[in-house]
Amino acid sequence: MKAKWYVVTKPDSARGIYETWAECKALVNRVRGARYQSVESREKAEAMLGDGIVLPAGTYAFTDGNAQGGVGVVIVDGGGSAPPKEHAVSVAQVFAGQGIAGLETDDDVEAALEGLHNILAELAGLFLALRLVPPPTELTIVHDYKGIAAWMEGRWKTRNPIVTSVVTACRQLVQDRGLVVTYQHQRGHQSSWAGRDDFAYWNDRADKLATRAGGSTIFD
Numbered sequence: 001m002k003a004k005w006y007v008v009t010k011p012d013s014a015r016g017i018y019e020t021w022a023e024c025k026a027l028v029n030r031v032r033g034a035r036y037q038s039v040e041s042r043e044k045a046e047a048m049l050g051d052g053i054v055l056p057a058g059t060y061a062f063t064d065g066n067a068q069g070g071v072g073v074v075i076v077d078g079g080g081s082a083p084p085k086e087h088a089v090s091v092a093q094v095f096a097g098q099g100i101a102g103l104e105t106d107d108d109v110e111a112a113l114e115g116l117h118n119i120l121a122e123l124a125g126l127f128l129a130l131r132l133v134p135p136p137t138e139l140t141i142v143h144d145y146k147g148i149a150a151w152m153e154g155r156w157k158t159r160n161p162i163v164t165s166v167v168t169a170c171r172q173l174v175q176d177r178g179l180v181v182t183y184q185h186q187r188g189h190q191s192s193w194a195g196r197d198d199f200a201y202w203n204d205r206a207d208k209l210a211t212r213a214g215g216s217t218i219f220d
Helices: 021-028 042-049 091-095 106-116 118-132 147-152 161-176 198-213
Strands: 005-010 016-018 035-039 059-065 070-077 085-090 138-143 180-185
Touching: 005 021, 005 042, 016 021, 016 042, 021 035, 035 042, 059 118, 059 198, 070 091, 070 118, 070 198, 085 091, 085 118, 085 198, 091 106, 091 118, 106 118, 106 161, 118 138, 118 147, 118 161, 118 198, 138 147, 138 198, 147 161, 147 180
Parallel strands: 059 138, 138 180
Antiparallel strands: 005 016, 005 035, 059 070, 070 085
């Protein structure tokens, strides 16, 4: 399977889909106003040439976290009837008072971050999203760390005790709050330069919120 396709939406003379960067570059290099980008499938490239990639109707939570302890979550209504809700918080703030084994104190959280780096913050984003949406909700979690779905769906084993504690707590939230959750992986740091891509846009927004929150941990 091809790893990359190249889509050009401007100028009109070069508009199209190209299989190699050499083909694309020959048409857009040093062309003022050119809009182009690489994508991972021809299907996505074709969508970019059309109306773009638009969120279907439904409730979406875009989640992200980083090794500095920042967490970003954006709740988006795919139908467009409600404005997005953005949250930029620290890992310590997410887990404060939640009674999760191994994360009871600020010192616990700081030690866990040192060992797990961004993984703990990614899981904190999931935990926060599951708390934010009203029950019962059919929710799509959009994440750029593959472990989110893999752990929640039981495809990966949770060998680290902290990861086990958080994943168990997340599963309990889903059950207790009557949520119906599906998971969608979105590659991080993807462009929407050539045209509309709601998944890339909101993933990037969650990443920026996490970056803003990094360093705001309450154990500083």
